[in-house]
Amino acid sequence: MNGSIKVPTSGQTQLVDITSEVQTAVSDCKINEGFVIVYVAHTTAGITINENADPSVKSDILMHLDEMVPQSGKFRHAEGNSPAHIKASLMGSSATVFIAEGRLCLGTWQGIYFCEFDGPRSRKVWLKIIEG
Numbered sequence: 001m002n003g004s005i006k007v008p009t010s011g012q013t014q015l016v017d018i019t020s021e022v023q024t025a026v027s028d029c030k031i032n033e034g035f036v037i038v039y040v041a042h043t044t045a046g047i048t049i050n051e052n053a054d055p056s057v058k059s060d061i062l063m064h065l066d067e068m069v070p071q072s073g074k075f076r077h078a079e080g081n082s083p084a085h086i087k088a089s090l091m092g093s094s095a096t097v098f099i100a101e102g103r104l105c106l107g108t109w110q111g112i113y114f115c116e117f118d119g120p121r122s123r124k125v126w127l128k129i130i131e132g
Helices: 019-029 055-068 082-091
Strands: 002-008 014-017 034-040 045-051 094-100 110-116 122-131
Touching (some): 002 019, 019 110, 045 055
16 A cells, blocks of 8 residues: 655654554554555655654754754755755655554554654655555
8 A cells, every 4th residue: 555644844843753644544554464664755854763752852853963963064055954954864764664463563662753854844754555
């Protein structure tokens, strides 16, 4: 099954928990075993899996990415969003999650995050759900 979910963002940088939307797509497919690939086709956004219990983890990730790749750096890219491209590369553009008994196989504290680095925007995340 191929599908997508829309992810609106409200800030320049933001981590959006999309776990429930991905689980809904998996449940709608009625697949018992398999995996889902979560992919973002944007060069200034990413996908990651991380803790979703403590909201300070999201702010820590964003804060340290900003320290590693400051907006004020020397960049040649004329659009002014070079930090967004670099952060997206650091996070990656996809994640693969196993499905067992119709549920995402995530750890107790794990969630799937859309990573916005050039917002606010309305983005699309692609899902490929494969049975087996």
